[in-house]
Amino acid sequence: MIISNKINEVKMATIQDNNELFKIIITKFHNEYGTNLESITVYGSSIGPDFNPKISDINLAIVLNTMDIDSLLKAKHAILSLKKKKVGTPLFLTKEYIQHSLDTFPIEFLNIQTQHKTIFGEDIFSELTFSNDDLRLQAERELKGKSLLLRLSFLENIKNHNALLQLISSSITSFIPVFKALLFIKAKPIPNTKESIIRSTQEAMNIDGKIFHNALDIKYKRIKLKKDELLDFFRKYSKEVDKLSVIVDNM
Known part of the structure; x- marks a missing residue:
């Protein structure tokens, strides 16, 4: 697997080298976003005991440093190719959006926090607090x-x-x-x-x-x-x- 040398050491340490699908996901989105890619997190039943490969989709939360419509369009080819592997359309976020939305969507973020695995970058969700x-x-x-x-x-x-x-x-x-x-x-x-x-x-x-x-x-x-x-x-x-x-x- 080839990863750009622009990825810092902290992010390299989080890559799950023993999981081929995770490596494919990381490569596809890093190729599109480079240094704008903050983290990739898998969440939901796909990483828990309820996982059923026949019916369970793989949910992704992708955190970017900056985000707009043009940056979302960059992901279209990766999203289409990963659908064949039952990877759902990712939830694209920024750190700022998460912090400013904890009072609006606390259930959604708690749901991610309780069952997630960050496969690239900083684990943002583990440290979230809720009212x-x-x-x-x-x-x-x-x-x-x-x-x-x-x-x-x-x-x-x-x-x-x-x-x-x-x-x-x-x-x-x-x-x-x-x-x-x-x-x-x-x-x-x-x-x-x-x-x-x-x-x-x-x-x-x-x-x-x-x-x-x-x-x-x-x-x-x-x-x-x-x-x-x-x-x-x-x-x-x-x-x-x-x-x-x-x-x-x-x-």
Whole structure:
């Protein structure tokens, strides 16, 4: 692997030489950005025990020193070529944007912090700090917003069995970062698997975690529901999401 000699020693030390995909990612983006590339971080299920090569995308957060539309356009060829390897479109950030957005998107940055691996450059995410008030406010907003969208999408797809199953799959994935935030607020350890996160949230928030575990089982196709069972599931699912929204509202 050839890396420009402009990369400093600190950044060289973070390269995972035993991982071919990481080396490909580093090379492609460094070739495009050179010294403007601050760091590359892999985050999410792809570096945890929930990783499933058949369905899991590889999420990247790329931090640049400076960023504008022209700098984003430089990444288009790298992004297209890496899609074949299930690497998603990166989240492009700057240090300044991160620091000024911790009160706006604390759940998103906490989600990265709890499961990430910086493969190039400085590990910016490990040192981030979060306000419980900011996390609680966003958690309430996310839960209430997702509850509305869940009901709306349910009505729009009520005759489409597969669409409803996909709705469950996508919704349970979106709840996991919110659950992490609630565990953080409660000063509870944040586990590294979705099932453990649901279990810990059930205990910390006094909710019925079974319905969320069932949603995860549907996502991973471990259970199949008939039409009448699916309707009953949505009744319980919506009720439990609303219950959690009220709990968070009163925290």
